[in-house]
Amino acid sequence: MSELLKEKLGYDKTFDCVQCGYCLPACPTYETMEKETHSPRGRINLVKMVAEGKATVEDLKEPIEKCLGCMACTTVCPTNVQYGAIFEGAKEVIDEEDAKSKPRKLVEDFFFQSFFPSSKWMKSLGNATWIYQSSGLQKVSRRFGLTKRAPLHIHEFEAALPSMPSPKKRKDRASRYVRKRPAAAKVGFFTGCIMDSVFFESNQNTMELLLRSGAEVVFPEEQTCCGALHAHSGKIDTSIELAKQNIVAFEEEGFDYIVNNAGGCGARMIEYDALFKSGTEWHARALRFVSKVKDISEVLVEMDGLVFEKELQRTVTYQPSCHLRNVQKVENEPLELIRQIPGLTLKELDRPEFCCGSAGVYNIVNYEDAMDILDVKMKDVCGKNPAGVVTSNPGCLLQMKLGIEREGLSREIDSVHLVDLLMEAEPKPK
Ligand code: SF4
Numbered sequence: 001m002s003e004l005l006k007e008k009l010g011y012d013k014t015f016d017c018v019q020c021g022y023c024l025p026a027c028p029t030y031e032t033m034e035k036e037t038h039s040p041r042g043r044i045n046l047v048k049m050v051a052e053g054k055a056t057v058e059d060l061k062e063p064i065e066k067c068l069g070c071m072a073c074t075t076v077c078p079t080n081v082q083y084g085a086i087f088e089g090a091k092e093v094i095d096e097e098d099a100k101s102k103p104r105k106l107v108e109d110f111f112f113q114s115f116f117p118s119s120k121w122m123k124s125l126g127n128a129t130w131i132y133q134s135s136g137l138q139k140v141s142r143r144f145g146l147t148k149r150a151p152l153h154i155h156e157f158e159a160a161l162p163s164m165p166s167p168k169k170r171k172d173r174a175s176r177y178v179r180k181r182p183a184a185a186k187v188g189f190f191t192g193c194i195m196d197s198v199f200f201e202s203n204q205n206t207m208e209l210l211l212r213s214g215a216e217v218v219f220p221e222e223q224t225c226c227g228a229l230h231a232h233s234g235k236i237d238t239s240i241e242l243a244k245q246n247i248v249a250f251e252e253e254g255f256d257y258i259v260n261n262a263g264g265c266g267a268r269m270i271e272y273d274a275l276f277k278s279g280t281e282w283h284a285r286a287l288r289f290v291s292k293v294k295d296i297s298e299v300l301v302e303m304d305g306l307v308f309e310k311e312l313q314r315t316v317t318y319q320p321s322c323h324l325r326n327v328q329k330v331e332n333e334p335l336e337l338i339r340q341i342p343g344l345t346l347k348e349l350d351r352p353e354f355c356c357g358s359a360g361v362y363n364i365v366n367y368e369d370a371m372d373i374l375d376v377k378m379k380d381v382c383g384k385n386p387a388g389v390v391t392s393n394p395g396c397l398l399q400m401k402l403g404i405e406r407e408g409l410s411r412e413i414d415s416v417h418l419v420d421l422l423m424e425a426e427p428k429p430k
């Protein structure tokens with residue numbers, strides 16, 4: 001095997017794995033698929049074998065494509081194996097092999113190079129969905145079961161979508177919200193692609209919470225997709241270009257915080273420094289960027305500027321986003337905020353660390369496997385008998401809505417973003 005392939009696969013890093021198996025009980029795909037090759041230990045071993053020429057890239061494909069990238073394994077590994085780097089390296093090598101198929105490459109190039117990084121495309125998607133929902137088309141297609149004929153289980157995801165805001169409401173959002181009094185902090189808001197198109201209201205609520213906490217909020221116009229989906233699909237070069245664009249977009253204003261409300265985006269952005277060689281100018285710029293990246297829950301707890309006035313007399317549970325918990329290591333802040341709401345009862349899950357099966361586009365491309373994982377999650381959720389599931393990532397939100405629908409509990413349980421729950425509790429400045 002060439003040295004370049006070994007380097008891409010993270011061959012050196014595979015030796016950190018001592019094959020102890022502590023990660024096996026933490027891995028959702030090992031639990032539901034019951035195969036050694038679909039465990040963290042098995043995947044690392046396969047990568048090593050491919051690098052040594054004892055297995056082929058083809059052998060690696062299925063086990064790696066069935067990995068959620070949830071990083072639960074990294075939280076229990078005693079030798080601190082860099083599984084994320086090994087996983088992304090394997091994805092890149094598989095992607096290069098797949099790129100030999102031209103039709104697939106054309107479709108992927110459109111999605112990863114034109115669709116996700118483009119705010120115009122994302123706004124158009126949101127606006128088209130608004131037309132679909134508000135024109136009566138949605139009712140007609142549901143009545144006649146038209147969406148059921150769509151591929152990739154689209155009808156199930158469509159049923160889980162929230163109501164979209166009108167194009168006017170999107171257009172009316174300013175790029176800067178300044179305070180009359182001196183601001184307690186200057187915040188650059190990272191909007192995210194899916195959050196800003198599908199969960200626009202949650203982004204508005206995030207901004208409102210920041211303003212009421214005493215911050216000034218700016219939406220840098222040149223920001224783009226965080227690059228997480230690209231990296232998880234092996235498009236490392238594109239993900240580096242996107243990282244550079246975001247670093248530049250947030251660099252000039254002198255922000256105290258770069259805030260996001262999507263676990264997956266935040267996890268990508270706090271690792272931007274790992275994309276560049278240590279000692280280079282880009283590495284230094286990435287480090288400055290990373291030092292300011294925070295999840296909204298961290299900033300709200302740090303600013304401590306809100307008091308919640310409305311009692312919410314119900315029980316909720318909290319499903320942490322894997323990337324928020326396992327990569328950003330933000331565990332307590334969301335719980336702390338939920339506990340501040342008067343009247344609300346929080347019942348924590350027995351296995352909060354277990355992925356819900358969303359994992360970017362995993363639930364679309366590996367639907368059956370994702371549903372097996374979701375079923376395990378829903379058993380835990382239903383055991384808490386909640387009226388709401390609180391989470392903080394667009395993928396988790398849709399997946400939990402899907403799980404609730406599948407259980408036939410959509411009248412009893414709702415799935416909400418943390419910021420929407422906080423706004424419902426009528427926060428006032430302290
Ligand atoms: S816990 Fe870490 S060292 Fe042990 S088998 Fe898993 S990856 Fe390897």
Ligand code: SF4
Pocket residue numbers: 026027028029030038039040043066067068069070071072073074083
């Ligand atoms: S990232 Fe998640 S699914 Fe993949 S090996 Fe680790 S625990 Fe298993």
